[in-house]
Amino acid sequence: DAGVTQSPTHLIKTRGQQVTLRCSPKSGHDTVSWYQQALGQGPQFIFQYYEEEERQRGNFPDRFSGHQFPNYSSELNVNALLLGDSALYLCASSPGLAGVYEQYFGPGTRLTVT
Amino acid sequence: AQSVTQPDIHITVSEGASLELRCNYSYGATPYLFWYVQSPGQGLQLLLKYFSGDTLVQGIKGFEAEFKRSQSSFNLRKPSVHWSDAAEYFCAVGPNNNDMRFGAGTRLTVKP
Numbered sequence: 233d234a235g236v237t238q239s240p241t242h243l244i245k246t247r248g249q250q251v252t253l254r255c256s257p258k259s260g261h262d263t264v265s266w267y268q269q270a271l272g273q274g275p276q277f278i279f280q281y282y283e284e285e286e287r288q289r290g291n292f293p294d295r296f297s298g299h300q301f302p303n304y305s306s307e308l309n310v311n312a313l314l315l316g317d318s319a320l321y322l323c324a325s326s327p328g329l330a331g332v333y334e335q336y337f338g339p340g341t342r343l344t345v346t
Numbered sequence: 347a348q349s350v351t352q353p354d355i356h357i358t359v360s361e362g363a364s365l366e367l368r369c370n371y372s373y374g375a376t377p378y379l380f381w382y383v384q385s386p387g388q389g390l391q392l393l394l395k396y397f398s399g400d401t402l403v404q405g406i407k408g409f410e411a412e413f414k415r416s417q418s419s420f421n422l423r424k425p426s427v428h429w430s431d432a433a434e435y436f437c438a439v440g441p442n443n444n445d446m447r448f449g450a451g452t453r454l455t456v457k458p
Contacts, residue, residue, distance in 0.1 A: 265445070274350075274436050274448030275390070288444040322389060331443030333378050333397060339389040 234259065236325050236338035244344045245313050253308040253341045257325030263287075264306040265335065266298060267322040275322055281306050282328055310343075318345045348373050350439045352449035359427050360457045367422040367452050369437030378440030379420040381411055384451075385433045393435075396420065407431070432456045 237256045245251050257264050263282045267275035277290035281300035300306045304325075310317055320342050326335040351370045359365055371377065378397050382390040394405025401413040411422045420437060437449040 274450050277445045277447065280444050290445065332440040332446045333395065333443070335446065337390040
C-alpha cells in the first residue's frame with residue numbers, strides 16, 4: 233500500500249514565477265492538507281481540501297491556492313513567487329471523518345526560489 | 347493567543363541516557379496532541395498521539411508521552427536513547443479536526 237506521495241521532490245524557481253506541486257493521498261483517504269515548513273521551523277498549515285473544496289485555511293495569502301480532483305489527489309499552486317516561499321511543502325492525507333487524528337504525511341517537495 | 351511551545355531548541359544527551367522533550371500548548375479545550383519526528387530532508391513520522399483516555403500514551407520506537415491537563419503539557423520521554431534517535435522532534439496540536447499547529451521543534455543530538 234503506497235503512502236502519501238508527492239511530486240516533484242525538488243524544484244527551483246525564479247521570483248515572480250508560478251509553481252504547482254502535486255500530492256496523491258494514501259489509499260482510502262479522501263482529505264488532503266498542505267503545510268509549509270521553512271528552514272529551521274515547524275510546519276505551518278496552509279489549507280485542507282475535502283470533497284474537492286477548501287474546507288479550512290491557515291494564515292496564507294491568496295497567492296496560495298489549491299485544487300482537489302475527483303480521485304482525491306491534490307495540487308498546490310503558488311503564484312508570484314517570493315524568496316520567502318522557499319520551503320519544504322508537505323502534503324498530508326486522512327480519512328474525511330477522522331481528520332488530523334489519522335493524518336499521514338508525505339516526504340515533501342523542496343522548493344527553492346532564487 | 348493559541349500557541350504550541352517547545353522551550354528547548356536543541357538538546358544533547360548521551361547514548362543510553364534518558365530523554366524528556368517538553369511541549370506546552372495554549373488552547374481553550376483539550377485538543378488533539380501529537381509528537382512527530384523528522385530526519386534531515388525527510389517528511390514527518392508520527393511517534394504517538396492523544397485525544398482522550400489514559401494520559402500516558404505509548405508510541406513507536408520506545409517513546410511515550412504524558413498529558414497533564416493542569417500544566418497544559420504533553421512531554422515526550424524515552425528511557426534509553428539510541429544514536430538513531432538523533433533527529434528533529436515536533437510537538438503538534440489539533441485545535442479542531444481539520445488543522446494542526448506545530449511547535450518550532452527540538453533538535454536532538456546523541457553523543458556516543
